[in-house]
Amino acid sequence: MTDPSPHLNSAPGDGRTENRTVVVVGAGPAGLTVAALLRAASVDCVVLETESRRFVETRPRAGVIEEWAVRELGRRGLAERLLERAESHEACEFRFDGERYRFPYGELTGHHHYVYPQPMLVTDLVREYADVRGGDIRFGVSDVTLHDLDSDRPAVSYQCPRTGERLLLRCDFVAGCDGARGVTRDAIPPERARIARQDDGIGWLALLAETPPSADCVVFGVHPRGFAGHMPRSPEVTRYYLQCPPGDDPENWPHDRVWAELRTRLGAAGAPPLTEGRLIEKRVLDMHHYVVEPLVHGRLLLAGDAGHLTAPIAAKGMNLALHDAFLLGDAIAAYVTRGDGSGLAGYSAAALRRVWDYQEFSQWLSDIYHGVASGDPFRAGTTLARLRRLFGSPAAAAAFAEQYLGSAGTF
Ligand code: RFL
Numbered sequence: 555m556t557d558p559s560p561h562l563n564s565a566p567g568d569g570r571t572e573n574r575t576v577v578v579v580g581a582g583p584a585g586l587t588v589a590a591l592l593r594a595a596s597v598d599c600v601v602l603e604t605e606s607r608r609f610v611e612t613r614p615r616a617g618v619i620e621e622w623a624v625r626e627l628g629r630r631g632l633a634e635r636l637l638e639r640a641e642s643h644e645a646c647e648f649r650f651d652g653e654r655y656r657f658p659y660g661e662l663t664g665h666h667h668y669v670y671p672q673p674m675l676v677t678d679l680v681r682e683y684a685d686v687r688g689g690d691i692r693f694g695v696s697d698v699t700l701h702d703l704d705s706d707r708p709a710v711s712y713q714c715p716r717t718g719e720r721l722l723l724r725c726d727f728v729a730g731c732d733g734a735r736g737v738t739r740d741a742i743p744p745e746r747a748r749i750a751r752q753d754d755g756i757g758w759l760a761l762l763a764e765t766p767p768s769a770d771c772v773v774f775g776v777h778p779r780g781f782a783g784h785m786p787r788s789p790e791v792t793r794y795y796l797q798c799p800p801g802d803d804p805e806n807w808p809h810d811r812v813w814a815e816l817r818t819r820l821g822a823a824g825a826p827p828l829t830e831g832r833l834i835e836k837r838v839l840d841m842h843h844y845v846v847e848p849l850v851h852g853r854l855l856l857a858g859d860a861g862h863l864t865a866p867i868a869a870k871g872m873n874l875a876l877h878d879a880f881l882l883g884d885a886i887a888a889y890v891t892r893g894d895g896s897g898l899a900g901y902s903a904a905a906l907r908r909v910w911d912y913q914e915f916s917q918w919l920s921d922i923y924h925g926v927a928s929g930d931p932f933r934a935g936t937t938l939a940r941l942r943r944l945f946g947s948p949a950a951a952a953a954f955a956e957q958y959l960g961s962a963g964t965f
Contacts, residue, residue, distance in 0.1 A: 765831025
């Protein structure tokens with residue numbers, strides 16, 4: 555039989571072997587949360603991460619965390635610093651047709667978003683898992699390979715960064731939390747899982763600017779030249795997005811072009827001027843999405859971006875990663891400590907319910923963001939009709955607020 559994947563082999567006989575209960579691959583929000591939950595339940599686990607601690611604690615990405623996710627982090631003793639430092643956001647603003655339209659979702663629903671940069675959350679989670687709860691985490695590992703996933707004792711091997719030695723970790727479960735570019739998803743033979751994909755054919759120039767926000771909330775600019783977004787991250791740093799051709803070169807976007815385009819696309823009557831600042835991150839993201847179904851293959855369980863990717867259109871990816879992690883951490887802990895396998899049996903279906911709900915909302919929002927600039931006057935017309943409905947119909951506003959906040963769900 556041919557090996558279906560470069561990352562799935564039968565375990566090598568040489569090298570040092572350790573026996574563990576759970577190996578978590580990846581120290582992002584998903585992996586660290588699973589590990590912290592396991593540690594709290596006294597389930598033995600080890601986390602493997604290819605990058606350094608410093609790198610994962612400073613990698614800029616998400617900023618918006620949903621209320622239910624913070625509540626769950628809090629219930630598990632993981633939100634102390636977040637609750638001290640996060641900002642609360644209760645409104646967003648759409649700008650289209652040269653006007654500003656504020657959407658006060660806090661007033662409408664009584665709920666809000668937390669804004670807390672992902673590196674701060676990752677820092678808190680590493681600290682809690684490794685420093686406070688004494689968890690085993692190995693940074694800088696390389697050549698992570700999965701073995702024997704169909705057996706009761708799968709294994710993960712890797713190369714130790716200090717000694718260059720190859721180590722084998724035999725375990726009961728592998729949690730695949732290594733993000734969109736990891737190896738665990740590829741260890742599932744193609745005939746054992748379906749990967750549903752969607753490519754919007756659109757790029758976003760993702761920018762981080764060393765400048766205070768230019769509005770007190772998230773701003774979506776829906777403009778014939780393309781979408782533009784303004785997302786406050788902290789009093790000193792603001793994230794901006796500019797729609798661009800997919801695969802565009804960030805070097806095509808020098809400082810002056812970026813700020814001129816932001817001013818045009820976010821311009822509206824009475825809007826405060828944008829505060830310009832140095833661009834400290836500039837990268838092009840293609841708006842594509844995928845979902846692996848099921849998220850489980852033998853003793854491998856995928857969580858977060860490893861199992862499903864949603865482009866940052868609706869700021870949902872990290873929230874989904876946390877949702878998976880709560881379900882998975884609880885399910886493994888229930889199985890190991892009480893022999894209760896119901897959570898594991900239902901994990902994939904329970905996680906995917908929210909994943910598909912958020913994917914659908916992202917698609918809907920993607921149509922709104924990009925319709926006016928599509929070059930298709932019919933699409934532009936229906937996009938503006940949708941936007942006006944949000945501000946004219948209380949029922950449409952309530953439905954949007956619920957999906958934007960992710961407030962209808964398991965937790
Ligand atoms: P991560 O965070 O990518 O973590 C995976 C970890 O695995 C490591 N790794 C490996 N480790 C061991 N062996 C291997 N072979 C490995 N390969 C990789 C990686 O180094 C990494 O440390 O996945 P996780 O935990 O699933 O978390 C997902 C979130 O990071 C992601 O969904 C969000 O960042 C998406 N996202 C947003 N989500 C939100 O909910 N709200 C937002 O406002 C938001 N904004 C964003 C975003 C993503 C962005 N980018 C860059 C794609 C803004 C941007 C610009």
